[in-house]
Amino acid sequence: MTDHTPAQPPGLEPEPAAASVVFGDRLEVARAFTESLAEHGEELGLIGPLELPRLWTRHVVNSGLVAPLLRPGHVGDVGSGAGLPGLVLAIARPDVHLTLIEPMERRVAWLERQVGELALDNVEVVRARAEEVKLKGRLDQVTARAVSALRTLIPITAPLLRPGGELVLMKGSGVAGEIGAAEKAIRKSRLSDVEVVVLGEGVVDDVTRVFRARVPSA
Numbered sequence: 001m002t003d004h005t006p007a008q009p010p011g012l013e014p015e016p017a018a019a020s021v022v023f024g025d026r027l028e029v030a031r032a033f034t035e036s037l038a039e040h041g042e043e044l045g046l047i048g049p050l051e052l053p054r055l056w057t058r059h060v061v062n063s064g065l066v067a068p069l070l071r072p073g074h075v076g077d078v079g080s081g082a083g084l085p086g087l088v089l090a091i092a093r094p095d096v097h098l099t100l101i102e103p104m105e106r107r108v109a110w111l112e113r114q115v116g117e118l119a120l121d122n123v124e125v126v127r128a129r130a131e132e133v134k135l136k137g138r139l140d141q142v143t144a145r146a147v148s149a150l151r152t153l154i155p156i157t158a159p160l161l162r163p164g165g166e167l168v169l170m171k172g173s174g175v176a177g178e179i180g181a182a183e184k185a186i187r188k189s190r191l192s193d194v195e196v197v198v199l200g201e202g203v204v205d206d207v208t209r210v211f212r213a214r215v216p217s218a
Helices: 017-040 052-064 086-092 105-117 150-160 175-181 183-188
Strands: 074-078 097-102 123-127 139-145 161-171 192-199 208-214
Touching: 017 052, 017 086, 017 105, 052 086, 074 086, 074 150, 086 097, 086 105, 086 123, 097 105, 105 123, 139 150, 150 161, 150 175, 150 183, 175 183, 175 192, 175 208
Parallel strands: 074 097, 074 139, 097 123, 139 161
Antiparallel strands: 161 208, 192 208
């Protein structure tokens, strides 16, 4: 019998066991997204030439680990770029509505193409900078990944939240230092319940760190 399973793009990291843990019954959709990003990401300037051997672990699973922190409602992803974490979270959490906010036209075109090809009915793509975006209503949560330091990111993401809304910002191992440098921004935005959530321990080798904080209820 001939095997009609499509070959994965050359150089793409083999799918790790953690992918099944993170995506569950949404794994096929996550797989389709990952393979499409591997095939087109470099030529479109979405990922660097060295990312294919770590695309699953460093980017897709890394983003998917944030999914349990989302609540049913309206979540904005600032600077969505390749769809990390926005598209990945939309795949993992079909019960959450994601608005992907991205200013660059070619990235917006990629995001819209993926929404169509993956049949994601819980996503809208908005071409805008976060500080200029016009939304129909304020967001329950806002996420971002690899956009900028907290001292710059907090002032442009916190205003997008409804009263009592939550920032869920993916950060690296230097997040503690970023929090220290962002004390003025944290005070100005009157953030409370500031914490760093570590995700993926026992599931992946490189954990995901999230800066989480809440804006005032009123």
